[in-house]
Amino acid sequence: xxxxIILYKSKYGATEKYANWxxxxxxxxxxxxxxxxxxxVAPYEIIIxxxxxxxxxxxxxxxxxxxxxxxxGRKILVFCVGASPYDENAxxxxxxxxxxxDLQEIPLFYGRGMWDESRMTWRDRTLCKLLQKSVxxxxxxxxxxxxxxxxxxxxxxxxxxxxxxxxxxxxxxxQAGS
Numbered sequence: 001x002x003x004x005i006i007l008y009k010s011k012y013g014a015t016e017k018y019a020n021w022x023x024x025x026x027x028x029x030x031x032x033x034x035x036x037x038x039x040x041v042a043p044y045e046i047i048i049x050x051x052x053x054x055x056x057x058x059x060x061x062x063x064x065x066x067x068x069x070x071x072x073g074r075k076i077l078v079f080c081v082g083a084s085p086y087d088e089n090a091x092x093x094x095x096x097x098x099x100x101x102d103l104q105e106i107p108l109f110y111g112r113g114m115w116d117e118s119r120m121t122w123r124d125r126t127l128c129k130l131l132q133k134s135v136x137x138x139x140x141x142x143x144x145x146x147x148x149x150x151x152x153x154x155x156x157x158x159x160x161x162x163x164x165x166x167x168x169x170x171x172x173x174x175q176a177g178s
Contacts, residue, residue: 002075004028004046007036009060011052012120014113015081017161019050022079025163025170033060038067046075046173052113053082055127058098068102075176076106079169081113083153084146086165107172111165115153 006028008019016032023030028048031040041047051059058080064071080094095108117125132154135147143151 002045003043004048005041005044006030006048006050007033007041007060007063008050009033009052009063010050011054011059012114012116014111014159014161015050015052015059018079018081018111018166021163021166022048022050022169025166026173033063038063038070041067042070044074046077047071048077048079048169050079050081053080053094054124056094056097058094061098061103064103064106065101077109077169077172078103078106079109079111079166081111082146083113083115083158083160084149085112085160086110087145090145109165109169109172112160112162114159114161116157116159117155118157 004026006019006022006026008015008030009032010016010019019030022028028046029044049060049064051061053059058078061078064076078099080098084090091108091110094110099106099108117128120128128150132150135143135150138147140151
C-alpha cells in the first residue's frame, strides 16, 4: 500500500473515532488537522480527509481548498461523518455543496456518527433545538432522512459509529491500487 495520512477535524469524537479506525485498517499515519502543516503532508501519496458535517458543511475542508496546489498529484479522499442514516441523494447534495472547484473530482464517503446533546456546545444545542422545533411543524411523511434522524434523536444519546461504514472507502483504496 502506498504511503498515506489521515487528517481529521472532530468536534465531538465520532470523526476522530473513524480516523483512528482507518489508521488501524490502513497503517497510515493519523493526525488532527489543527496540528499539521501542509509541508508535513506533502510527502504522502494518499491523503484521507475526515470531517464532521455541520449545517451541511464538512468541517475543515478549508485546509484542502487552501492547499490544493501543493497537494496536486496525490490521491485525496474525503470521509464525512453525520448524524443521519446513509442516504445516496443526501450524500450527492453534500458533495455538490462541499466538493466544488478543485475538489470536485475527490471521492466522498460517509459514516454515521453520534448524537449527544449533553456534550454539545450551548450554541450547537440551541441550533439543534430550534431546528427540531421547525421540523416538528412539518408533516412527518414529508421528512427527509436527516429530519427523521433529528427527530428520533431528541433527548437521547446515540452512537451510530460502525467500522462497516469504512468498507466502501477501503474497497476504493484496494481498487485504486493502494
